[in-house]
Amino acid sequence: MDRNLFAVTAEGKPVGTAGAYSFELTLPGGSLAPASGITCVGVLPSHRRRGVLSAMMRHQLGELRDRGEFLSVLLASEALIYRRFGYGPATYTRRLTVPRHRALLAPPRAPGASGATTTGETGSVELLRRAECGAILEDVYDRYRRTQPGALSRPHSWWATGAGQPPISAAPRYVAVHRDADGVPDGYASYVHGEDHTLTVDETIATDDAVFTALARFLFGHDLISTVVFKHIAPDHPLRWQLTDFRAGEVGGDTDWLWVRLLDVPRALAARGWFTDGELVLEVDDPFLDERGRYLLTVRDGKGDCVPTDREPDLSLDVSDLGSLYLGGTAPSTLVRAGHIRAHRPGAIALADALFRTDRSPHCLHWF
Structure with a gap:
């Protein structure tokens, strides 16, 4: 403080x-x-x-x-x-839970839709451990929060000392880092694989909808996973609409923030x-x-x-x-x-x- x-x-x-x-x-x-x-x-x-x-x-x-x-x-x-x-x-924020066997993203119905392109078209995803990518997370989050109404800055001292909750803290996490066509990081997802075969995503940060979609596709592609849980999704986020089966996305934990x-x-x-x-x-x-x-x-x-x-x-x-x-x-x-x-x-x-x-x-x- x-x-x-x-x-x-x-x-x-x-x-x-x-x-x-x-x-x-x-x-x-x-x-x-x-x-x-x-x-x-x-x-x-x-x-x-x-x-x-x-x-x-x-x-x-x-x-x-x-x-x-x-x-x-x-x-x-x-x-x-x-x-x-x-x-x-x-x-406000909410939780989105998706059974992996129903986590199929539908192809876009509108040509050129920003959030529905494939990972190959928007860049690449690299899997890192939390301890390897602190500077990347800090930079991507700072760029994201400057364009997202309601977002707060995260002081450098928090990232440096591992304060707060994941992914700021140094708690063991896998981090999927998205890079654009030029190799510049422009999104990440911090997550943990639980013993109950649930993949829980602390937060997904993306500079645009296409990057978020690429990260979601990567998360849904994990083997030996029964369920993917996004802990924080904006109430109007389009991910649920991108699922082939609209009912596959179960909304819960709807709360003020x-x-x-x-x-x-x-x-x-x-x-x-x-x-x-x-x-x-x-x-x-x-x-x-x-x-x-x-x-x-x-x-x-x-x-x-x-x-x-x-x-x-x-x-x-x-x-x-x-x-x-x-x-x-x-x-x-x-x-x-x-x-x-x-x-x-x-x-x-x-x-x-x-x-x-x-x-x-x-x-x-x-x-x-």
Whole structure:
């Protein structure tokens, strides 16, 4: 951790802690923003229900603002805890399980389809051990995360020390490295072969769909394997659609992953890219920090400008719900239907859906 916060008693005894990492978060449109990754939050059982956690979180958010940051992220151990502090689920992930005897990839029906070419057409796959390819993994992941909305940077120190979970850690793993026609690594899959004849893939990183398909084909080609399990697949990933037998891909473990908290609404909305022009007035309530603001979001030619306004709102919402919308992984209309967002005029919902839509769904693989 880069920073750590302790709650102490009057006698100086530590009773609570909250840490933070310094990451970069890739936003819709490809811009990179600093984001504090909140972690290791806890209070001793003897001091729970005394306001210690709320005091720590309020102090921490104030410190992040003092540092000039406008975004904070975390992985929520319990979903009930962090929404009250203004965080909202913003990316989602799922597990895909495929029996090997049914793991046949269908030929493309659309000529030139990007994800359906063969390994020979896109390059080659080389099998390495984790200890042999740390620098390759770090470089490929860094190139991938700069183009994937919702992805977080992985500090060099993590790769160098083997921190975190595989494939960052030095835990024994096989690594399938994909190289393009010029021999440059552009994708990898980290996996382990279990005693139950299950091949479990920690993560598959690819710079485009064709590389992912080549790696999947390599994984499905293993002998003496009964099942291939992809631990982290984006909800809209096309792999299931590429199977000849659509029902061969069993989806499970559908869960939230990265939670987002906006600390400065105008700066955050101006930082991300947009894909539809329009104007929207947002009334944002932040009960934890006892704040409420009304903001005019204006989007022209992919760039957003956001300023305080006295105009009547189009939408009223909680800051945690704005965090869920921010990366484009949740549609405003979904939260309107859930009763979380209030629309004040006809057409506001459709406009909000169009504005917050992204060209690529957010996905985060990083654990911290």
